[in-house]
Amino acid sequence: MHAKDLTRRTLFKRTAAVSAMAGFMPLVADAKDAAAFDVETDVVVIGTGAAGSSAAARAAELGLKVVVLEKMRVAGGSTAVCNGGFCICGTDLQEKAGIKDSPELFERELLAMGKVNDPALVRTFVTKCLDTYHWAKGLGVEFGAPTTGAGMSVPRQHMTKTSQMLGVFHDLIRAKGGEIRMNTAARRLITDADGKVIGVEAAAGKKALRIRAKKGVVIAAGGWARSEDLLRRFTPAAEKALKLGGLGNTGDGTKMAWALGADLLDVSYTKATYGFNPKTQTSAFVMYNGAVIVNKKGERFADESRPYKELGELVMQEPDGIGYQVYDAAIHAEAQKDPLAKTDYLKKNGELFEADTLEALAGKIGVPADALVRTVKAYNEGLAKGADAFGRTSLSAGGGKPQPITKAPFYAFAATACLLSTYCGPKIDTEARVVNIFGEVIPGLWAAGEGTGGFHGAAYMSGTSVGKAVIFGKIAAESIAKA
The missing domain is CATH 3.90.700.10 (Succinate dehydrogenase/fumarate reductase flavoprotein, catalytic domain)
Incomplete structure (x- = not known):
């Protein structure tokens, strides 16, 4: 078959067949058939860490109906156990401390650290971080004085208490009518016949649950620091290290996106x-x-x-x-x-x-x-x-x-x-839309946080994991709202 004959539907079917071997083959359903779904909402967010929580909070704030799925009994994922550093430049706290920083310096240092990271994602981060800081601070998130860390020449890592930050986001979600379902694991993405993501199949205990997402799905399920099969497949050297990431970080989100042909970036750069x-x-x-x-x-x-x-x-x-x-x-x-x-x-x-x-x-x-x-x-x-x-x-x-x-x-x-984290996974664009191996956006699917690739590249600057999660989670919600 010539490349020109490989239609999107044919590619989807082939990808699904291969993905079935891993147990993450997407399910196909008719979005118009209400009986095919147990719940209907605008947005489904998978994960309650910084990425999922910020995405859901912003989506709810923009008037979208949101359902958040968390497979563990405790919310937060890796965010709940990290140090809470959030890299931002140009804040009032930097100015108060007499720290001279700029988006240009921040961008240069991120690119120097990452070596192979996507310049467009880096530019998005450094130009959106201050606005995100003001948004989160306006909601009630507390930020401490900036400190230094790996990869930065000036202090720009603003310390947060992650439990407090997540609490602010979760309170907003619920206040706006959103729903957070604990002990509910996303299993597969549901697509229509053209390959557009229209929902999620989940499991609440032994009960199967099919949720329709009229506007989109956000994968924010973390990385795979607790997945022996993915570590062995991509970065076996990391298997010997201590493991302290979120207990639920077993690569579920990556596998679901991978099943739809998502490109995977930075998987060979996972380091402890x-x-x-x-x-x-x-x-x-x-x-x-x-x-x-x-x-x-x-x-x-x-x-x-x-x-x-x-x-x-x-x-x-x-x-x-x-x-x-x-x-x-x-x-x-x-x-x-x-x-x-x-x-x-x-x-x-x-x-x-x-x-x-x-x-x-x-x-x-x-x-x-x-x-x-x-x-x-x-x-x-x-x-x-x-x-x-x-x-x-x-x-x-x-x-x-x-x-x-x-x-x-x-x-x-x-x-x-x-x-702690793997900092790699499905490729996203500057609107946090998931991109397939051919550089095409997978319709209906967004992703944010640790389990996305392209931003960090070969190395990691302190405080950019929480920062990346909140910034791109917010971007995903705003992208869905205008889609």
Whole structure:
């Protein structure tokens, strides 16, 4: 068959046949047959994390009837367990702190981080983030002072309390007549004979439920950090990392979109995040305040200013996947001011080690004392000469100046890589519409959040996951409203 003979309907049928092997073959129904559906609404949103919640809240605010599906008994997905950073530039909080930032700088740094990310999605993010901030703040979402993180040269990560943010969105959904159905798992997308998405088949316990979406469906079901089959298929190296993402993140949304021929982006770039203590399973990123990272031999193996996804990939190649963060009293004092680097919890649980000398510290963490002393000495000398052995010249992404590690007491804690999120999946355009492998929009289908591809690319800037979720969730709702 020639390419010109491959009609949309023929392609849909072929895709459906292949998808049946994975159990996610789309169902075909007549949208005019009311008896084919149990519930009818304007928009169905799959997932209650930041993406799904913002999409549903905005859709409800725009007067659309919304049904939100959540397969777990607790809402929030990965958003509920993340640190809540939200990257935004040009805020009043940045101005108050005297931080000079701009959409142009933000865009350059996102493209430099991602390397293969979609410039159009990046441009959409940086030009929409401030408006989204004002919208969310106007609804009652609380934002804290901006802090720094991986990939940014200036502080632009505004901290939120995710439970508070999700609560604001969920209250708005219900206040506008929307419905959030817990313990209700989306199973398959329902299409008409032309391949347009017109609804969702779900399961509430053992009860099957078919919901018609007159305006559209938004997939915001998270990634697949808890899916052994997808990790093994696309990024087997990540299987060895800690797993702390949302328990429901098993790739359901990706599979449903994939079944309709959605293009999948960034799947080969899934990496675990470095900085999590293996015993407490909590994070502290003191390396971005000046700590060095050493392996069990007491040796450095990376430029500590690199993105924590890249550091996560590197640490998994070291003995037992462990990289100790080592630093001194001056760095410790600065880190305690940073909500992403504070070590109070580690200390409370006996995982932060302190000593008056590097030799004594080495004994406490179980690395060779002579090697640790030699490593720190070489690091300090390299900084003085402006020629660090691993090329470190900043604290993170060109911002901040590393300082020598000289002032007692000295500190250290063990850290490894943790897979919180996968940051990849169906390709979307600037209106959050899902795009197939041929670059065509799949009618009736939108997506937002962690389980979408194209925005992050090869690496991840701190605070852009929650930001991406809220921004593109809002965009999806606005796109549906005008469709």
